Each structure stands twice: as structure tokens, then as C-alpha cells.
Amino acid sequence: MGKVVLVTGANSGIGLALCERLLSHDAQLQLCLGCRNMQRAEAAKHALLVSHPKAQVSIIQLDVSSVHSVLRAAQEIRHRYNRLDYLYLNAGIMPNPHVDYKAFYKGLFSGRAIHMFSTGEGLLTQKDTLTSDGLQKVFATNLFGHFLLVRELEPLLCRPGCSSQVIWTSSSNAQRSAFCLDDIQHKGGVEPYSSSKYASDLLSLALNRRYNSQGVYSSVICPGLVMTNLTYGILPSFLWTLIMPLMWLLRMFTNTFTLMPYNGAEALFWLFMQKPETLDPLAKYHSLTSGLGNNYTQPRKVSTDNYVILTLCLQKISPDLLNSSSQGDISLLFDEPYLICKYEGYFYAQIKLES
Ligand SMILES: NC(=O)C1=CN([C@@H]2O[C@H](COP(=O)(O)OP(=O)(O)OC[C@H]3O[C@@H](n4cnc5c(N)ncnc54)[C@H](OP(=O)(O)O)[C@@H]3O)[C@@H](O)[C@H]2O)C=CC1
Numbered sequence: 048m049g050k051v052v053l054v055t056g057a058n059s060g061i062g063l064a065l066c067e068r069l070l071s072h073d074a075q076l077q078l079c080l081g082c083r084n085m086q087r088a089e090a091a092k093h094a095l096l097v098s099h100p101k102a103q104v105s106i107i108q109l110d111v112s113s114v115h116s117v118l119r120a121a122q123e124i125r126h127r128y129n130r131l132d133y134l135y136l137n138a139g140i141m142p143n144p145h146v147d148y149k150a151f152y153k154g155l156f157s158g159r160a161i162h163m164f165s166t167g168e169g170l171l172t173q174k175d176t177l178t179s180d181g182l183q184k185v186f187a188t189n190l191f192g193h194f195l196l197v198r199e200l201e202p203l204l205c206r207p208g209c210s211s212q213v214i215w216t217s218s219s220n221a222q223r224s225a226f227c228l229d230d231i232q233h234k235g236g237v238e239p240y241s242s243s244k245y246a247s248d249l250l251s252l253a254l255n256r257r258y259n260s261q262g263v264y265s266s267v268i269c270p271g272l273v274m275t276n277l278t279y280g281i282l283p284s285f286l287w288t289l290i291m292p293l294m295w296l297l298r299m300f301t302n303t304f305t306l307m308p309y310n311g312a313e314a315l316f317w318l319f320m321q322k323p324e325t326l327d328p329l330a331k332y333h334s335l336t337s338g339l340g341n342n343y344t345q346p347r348k349v350s351t352d353n354y355v356i357l358t359l360c361l362q363k364i365s366p367d368l369l370n371s372s373s374q375g376d377i378s379l380l381f382d383e384p385y386l387i388c389k390y391e392g393y394f395y396a397q398i399k400l401e402s
């Protein structure tokens with residue numbers, strides 16, 4: 048049986064480009080596309096089969112923002128496969144983005160212009176909404192649903208004598224300043240995207256602590272700035288077309304302008320070929336494209352110094368261990384040295400504080 052790979056958000060952008068690259072590399076793969084929209088999923092499957100007619104590609108309906116959908120999809124995946132070698136947690140959203148042009152012009156003439164272009168730091172805000180579970184949508188999509196998926200697929204990921212990889216599509220937009228322990232869903236802020244990506248970096252560290260001994264290795268990547276549905280939602284397309292020559296020029300100064308989904312998928316693909324035991328749990332793997340168009344992957348330390356290192360150790364406990372909990376309320380109970388985050392009295396996160 049070939050390796051089993053599940054990719055969330057596989058029907059477009061970086062996820063779809065990754066699937067193309069994986070199938071070109073290994074024709075024996077059993078590739079499962081985790082998508083919320085079946086029509087878009089079928090179109091993606093069709094496109095993959097046109098270039099790889101013999102490939103084994105299946106679809107699982109999965110809305111990562113919905114607890115019910117994740118639980119149902121995980122059950123179906125456990126039924127279909129007896130192993131999972133790679134779990135790509137790639138689906139992500141940045142709803143209703145707004146560019147702060149004042150900060151942009153200020154940044155242009157500061158010494159941090161390149162940093163601003165490669166991280167988007169301080170330039171973007173978003174308006175979040177609620178899911179039907181009553182959770183903040185960005186948190187539920189980019190982080191919580193994926194966490195539930197990992198937990199629910201544990202029996203396929205943790206197999207004696209075998210190793211598996213969990214790979215998060217994070218971002219260099221992940222910022223410590225956007226993440227607040229008292230508000231992990233980012234209910235009260237305007238940078239839920241940045242907050243959710245920072246939390247995914249922390250969560251990946253925690254997953255490594257918890258699962259490495261069972262052969263499961265978690266990594267985070269940043270694909271760079273890639274032109275996809277997500278980025279086309281930030282500026283009107285005519286503006287992107289206008290500034291495109293500038294973006295190609297900027298590649299000479301920052302290799303983070305990968306621009307094409309194929310390039311953005313570089314680090315995701317690179318990780319596929321690594322021995323997971325050799326990976327650095329404290330690294331974020333960046334897809335980079337040089338001015339001459341060469342792709343490569345570079346590990347950079349996840350920014351965890353100069354402030355408290357937070358380790359999210361997420362676990363599943365029985366409902367009776369927790370008392371009252373209202374639907375959609377991820378509440379935090381302080382229990383030194385842990386913060387316990389609960390959801391429907393069932394899932395909770397232990398956030399250990401270290402100095
Ligand atoms: N583009 C960029 O510059 C960067 C992107 N990223 C990250 O890369 C990842 C992929 O994004 P990208 O390819 O750019 O953008 P796309 O919008 O092209 O892809 C996002 C994918 O996620 C899927 N998705 C969104 N919400 C859900 C959900 N609730 N359940 C299941 N699938 C969902 C989308 O499905 P549907 O088609 O149905 O909407 C789509 O397939 C994201 O995590 C993003 O944050 C990180 C850094 C930079």
C-alpha cells in the first residue's frame with residue numbers, strides 16, 4: 048500500500064499545487080483531498096487526474112470550521128485507511144481583509160520596508176464572524192478544526208514502528224503581539240489571522256512534545272507571498288496587476304515573494320522528502336524563490352525569545368472532568384501552571400507557561 052496523504056484545503060492555491068507536486072513525485076500515493084465544497088473538490092480531482100491519469104485520488108468532505116464536519120470526516124478517514132503518513136493542515140482563511148495604507152506608506156520610508164513586505168506586519172486587519180458552533184471563524188478554521196482533526200486521526204498517525212508528519216501551513220504574518228492568552232480566539236482584536244497563525248506555531252511545538260515519542264512529528268511552514276484566492280481578496284485584482292512588476296522587482300531584495308502556488312508549495316513538498324526525526328521542532332520552514340526564480344526551503348527559528356514561551360498541550364478529556372460549559376465558549380480556566388481551555392466540556396487545551 049502506498050503512502051497515505053491527506054491535504055486540507057486541497058482544491059485551490061497552495062494546497063492544489065502541493066497535490067500536483069506530490070503526485071509528480073510519487074505515483075503510488077494515496078492522496079485524499081479534504082475539501083468543504085464538493086464541486087470544487089471534484090474539479091480539483093479532475094485536474095489532478097488529467098495530469099496523472101493513474102493516480103489514486105479520493106475526496107473527503109471536510110469543513111474544518113465545523114466541529115461536526117471534522118468529527119464525521121475523521122470517522123470516515125479512519126474507516127477508509129489504516130494509516131496516515133502525512134497530514135497537511137493547509138486550509139485557511141483571511142476574511143474581510145483591510146489594508147492600513149497609512150502604515151504602508153510610513154513603512155515604505157522606514158528601515159523596515161523589506162520586513163514589512165515579507166511579513167505584512169502592521170498592514171492588515173480583518174473582520175471575523177462566528178461559525179454555527181459559535182466560535183470565531185478564523186480561529187475555528189485555521190487552528191481549532193485542524194487540532195480536532197489531529198486528535199481524531201491519532202490512531203492512524205501513531206503506529207508502532209512507523210513515523211508520520213503533521214504539517215501546518217502557517218505564515219510569516221504570525222505575530223506574538225497579535226496573540227493574547229486571555230483571548231485565544233481573538234474575539235476582541237482585529238488581527239485574527241496573525242493570531243491564529245501564531246497559535247498554530249505554538250501548537251506545533253506542543254504537538255511535538257506530546258507525540259514525538261509516538262512517531263508523530265509536527266512542522267510549520269510559510270509559503271511566502273503567493274497569488275491565490277486568499278491574496279486576491281486583499282486588494283482589487285487591477286491593483287495587484289498594477290503592482291505586479293514591483294513585486295517581481297522586490298524579489299531581488301526578499302526571496303519571500305514566491306508568487307506562484309507551485310513555488311509557495313516548495314517547503315510543504317520539501318518536508319515530504321525529509322526524515323521527520325531530523326527536523327528542527329523550533330524551525331519554521333520557509334518557501335523562498337530567488338530573483339532568478341530558483342526555489343528552495345530555508346528553516347528559520349520560530350520567534351519565541353524575549354517573551355514568555357507558551358506551550359499548548361492539547362488533549363482530549365472526558366466530559367465529566369469539566370463542569371459547565373456553554374456552546375461555543377472556549378473558556379480558559381486558570382490552574383497554575385496550566386491554563387485549561389474547554390469546548391463543549393470535551394476538548395480542552397492545556398497551556399503551560401514557561402519562562
Ligand atoms: N497566499 C499566501 O500568500 C499565503 C497563504 N498562507 C496560507 O496558505 C494556506 C492556503 O491558502 P491559499 O492557497 O493561499 O488560499 P486559497 O484560498 O487558494 O486556499 C485556501 C483553501 O482552504 C480551503 N478552506 C477554507 N476554509 C475552509 C474550511 N472551513 N474547510 C475546508 N477548507 C477550507 C479553501 O476552500 P474553498 O475553495 O472552498 O474556499 C481553499 O481550498 C492558508 O492556510 C493560508 O493562510 C500563508 C501565507 C501566505
Ligand SMILES: CC(C)=CCC[C@@H](C)[C@H]1CC[C@H]2C3=C(CC[C@]12C)[C@@]1(C)CCC(=O)[C@@H](C)[C@@H]1CC3
Pocket residue numbers: 146151163164165166167170171217218219220269271272278281282290
Ligand atoms: C497598495 C500597495 C501599493 C501595496 C500594498 C501591499 C500589501 C497589500 C502587501 C505587502 C506585503 C503583503 C503580504 C501579505 C498580504 C499583502 C501584503 C500586505 C501577507 C500578509 C498575506 C498572507 C500571509 O500569510 C503573509 C505571508 C503575507 C505577507 C506579505
